[in-house]
Amino acid sequence: MAKPAAPDFHQLESLGEDIKRYVLSILGNDLYPPDPFRYYSGLAYAIRERLIRMWLATQASYYDSMSKRVYYLSMEFLPGRFLMNYITNMGMEDGCRQAAADLGFSLDDLAEEERDAGLGNGGLGRLASCYMDSMATQRIPGYGYGILYDYGLFHQRIVNGWQEEEADNWRRHGSPWVIDRVEHLYEVKFYGRSEAYTDPQGVLRYRWAEADTVMAMPCDILIPGHGGKHVTNMRLWAAASSTGFSLRDFNQGDFLGAMQSKIHSENISKVLYPNDEPIQGKELRLRQQYFLVAATLRDIIRRHKKSGPGFDEFPDQVAIQLNDTHPTIAVAELMRILVDEEFLGWDEAWAICRRTFAYTNHTVLPEALETWPADLLGRVLPRHLEIIAEIDRRFLLEVAAAHPGDQGRQNRLAIIDPASRRVRMAHLAIVGSHKVNGVARLHSDILREKVFPEFDALYPGKFTNVTNGITPRRWLLQANPALSRLITARIGPDWTTDLDRLAELLPLAEDPDFRKDWRAAKRENKKRLARYVLRKSGMGINPDTLFDVQVKRMHEYKRQFLNVLHVVTLYNRLRRDPHLAVPPRTVLIGGKAAPGYFMAKRIIRLITAVAETVNADDAVRSRLRVVFLPNYCVSQAEKVIPAAELSQQISTAGMEASGTGNMKFALNGALTIGTLDGANIEIMEAVGRENIFIFGLTAKEVEATRAAGYDPGRRVAADAELAEALDMIGRGYFTPSEPDLFAPILDNLLRHGDYYLVTADYRACLEAQDAVNALYLDPEAWTAASIRNTANMGFFSSDRAVLEYAKNIWNIEPLGE
Ligand code: 8GP
Secondary structure, three states: OOOOOOOHHHOHHHHHHHHHHHHHHOOOOOOOOOOHHHHHHHHHHHHHHHHHHHHHHHHHHHHHOOOOEEEEEOOOOOOEOOHHHHHHHOOOHHHHHHHHHHOOOOHHHHHOOOOOEOOOOOHHHHHHHHHHHHHHHOOOOEEEEEEOOOEEEEEEEEEOOEEEEEEEOOOOOOOOOOEEOOOOOEEEEEOOEEEEEEOOOOOEEEEEEOOEEEEEEEEEEEEEOOOOOOEEEEEEEEEEEOOOOOHHHHHOOOHHHHHHHHHHHHHHHOEOOOOOOOOOOOHHHHHHHHHHHHHHHHHHHHHHHHHOOOHHHHHHHEEEEEEOOOOOHHHHHHHHHHHHHOOOOHHHHHHHHHHHEEEEOOOOOHHHOOEEEHHHHHHHOHHHHHHHHHHHHHHHHHHHHHOOOOHHHHHHHOOEEOOOOEEEHHHHHHHOOOEEEEOOHHHHHHHHHHHOHHHHHHOOOOEEEOOOOEOHHHHHHHOOHHHHHHHHHHHOHHHHOOHHHHHHHHHHHHOHHHHHHHHHHHHHHHHHHHHHHHHHHOOOOOOOOEEEEEEOOOOHHHOHHHHHHHHHHHHHHHHHOOOOOOOOEEEEEEOOOOOOOHHHHHHHHHHHHHHHHHHHOOOOOOOEEEEEEOOOOHHHHHHHHHHOOEEEEOOOOOOOOOOOHHHHHHHOOOEEEEOOOOOHHHHHHHHOHHHOEEOOOOHHHHHHHHHOOOOHHHHHHOOHHHHHHHHHHHOOOOOOOOOOOOHHHHHHHHOOOOOOOHHHHHHHHHHHHHHHHHHHOOHHHHHHHHHHHHHOOHHHEHHHHHHHHHHHHHOOOOOOO
16 A cells, blocks of 8 residues: 555645634634744644544445444543644645744644643553554444543652652643534433333333433544544543523522532543542542443434434444443443333343443453442432342343352352442443453453353353554554654555564564664664653663663552562672673653552652662663653653663563553564563564563462462572662662651562562563673674564554454444445
């Protein structure tokens, strides 16, 4: 496929004039002095106009096809910035560069003015955004549905070494990409009670009485596929009060009281919960979940009715993917609509539900399996609790029929846990879906064998796997222009939509000239990152050192602490022997901790403390630098990942469902040091065991080690370097004025059994790092391995992943050209 030609309606000639017009008419601003934010906004509106024209032009074909559609329901989307992604996908880059230059700007500088749309916490939300890009590119008819939070994930600042959170008011200066559809408001109900009545035919029915209402307003963000031929809509709901404010209260002088109900309603879409684990028992979170579900199902059913067929054909027209359990109340809501409002019989309604829904699980952490207290759920959604109880009653009859007399099994499988009276959302999702998938092969195996074995026995074939993927457009084409240019020069541009084509690079790993060019591209990216770090933190880092990177949410199971132990050990070795034959390294670590996660915040403090000490030590500072990158987010990832040479993926085996950062790094030619966890296993199989540094316990060994009663003390006593590193951390070497600061981390490790098995994997991790050093000292061999990583990453494209979903789960054909 040749580089996508810009369709006529892109009208690149008038771009410069359009930008100026938008600065004047939409922003109401002067053109002088030329302010980059204004010109960014003007450009964004000019692109938006072209995008809307494309959307309208392609919608027709979309409607005409009458094909089945998928609805991807997610509480989180993490798109990051839009401008450059739109420009690349629409094939407008040259035109935009020219227009920006004519106005006296560089396009890259204008793009830096955009704030990230950070409407997600991490992997799950970013995955949803990669899937939007791939659905658009692969012409899979579908929509994303989520919430338009006023405040996205908090901004992280580092103050005196500690994380501080700042609200992310991302729309403060307007958001050109969001199209408010004020004309399509829906009412969403909460509270009240379920009321039985007899209809004119004498049938007993139920309705939702005395409910409060909130309005849901759709706001659309259009996602152009690569080549600009197909546009997918991401519809995000914003909450608005149904009543405005109480005039009566206002007239009596109670202004704040008058605003109360309005505030209560609008709170629903105010802020994203900043946890990367489910939030237990927070009423507002439940209201957010139902708000998304209720508005979305209304929209889906409206569209279904408009297209003609009755409800018996609903599952042939509609597939609904539940992105984790967060939108699972949709199962009860669809039943309520079908039974209470459309008057279908229970069995018929239930068959429709089960054929419509599918559920993706993203985590096996037991503490992360979402449950709601039945009384809370019953108070907020009275009719739904009744419906869930009825689903549960019928389901348990099924279980009893399959395993007569096995009350224990019934209790374990029940949707409403009889002991705690909590609603287990994963059970509701499994029972109400026709497919349940994990996100990497190991993860899907663990779901079947360890987490839900009794469901798997009950429903053979329901559990399946779709290994995650990432979009090569954002994560290589756009984020890494230097490498993309080199690749395209050698194998042509088709890899951008057919990532398997990267395999054509394999023979080039043997070509010294190509390796030289490959290194030059990496070096350019490292220089770009060094400039960024200097700008953001005032610290200089040397592009001629090994860039060793770990960026992801801070979590004990991801084991940033193990990374720190390696750094401290390397520091000790360098202090003892300044001539040690290892390459100089820059260790970069970044990630946000959930605001209430004590241990994760303390680990950030440890990283900043170690960094202060190491970077100030003249004896080692030319050989080892440590940087904590504040405020890790999508736009930062786009700068960090292309510059990385070593990618740290070192979670305790069996705990990281998949990981997607691991894929982004390898695609950009970083070598992975990692455990046999999540998708690392499949990455190893793809790139070859000799092009990756694998270490540590396997998931099965982790289980066995824990079962045998692991004793970290013995391990530490037997390993002098480990004991030394822990001792330094424990006695305040890195924080002399607060020597006990890290006692809680060490307590966890040494007194509470080291659940994440950091000490168990320490020695193996160091040995793997020795192998890293040895290979890096041979630049030709390292570069060849780097090329082989990129060349073998075809499988990890999100295009492959969404096509698997379409075929095996949604039963949807991509639209033709
Ligand atoms: C993440 C998993 O931790 C990660 O391994 C996986 O690659 C990613 O999902 C995409 O599948 N899980 C989450 O981000 C997660 O569970 N977040 C929700 C609580 C917000």
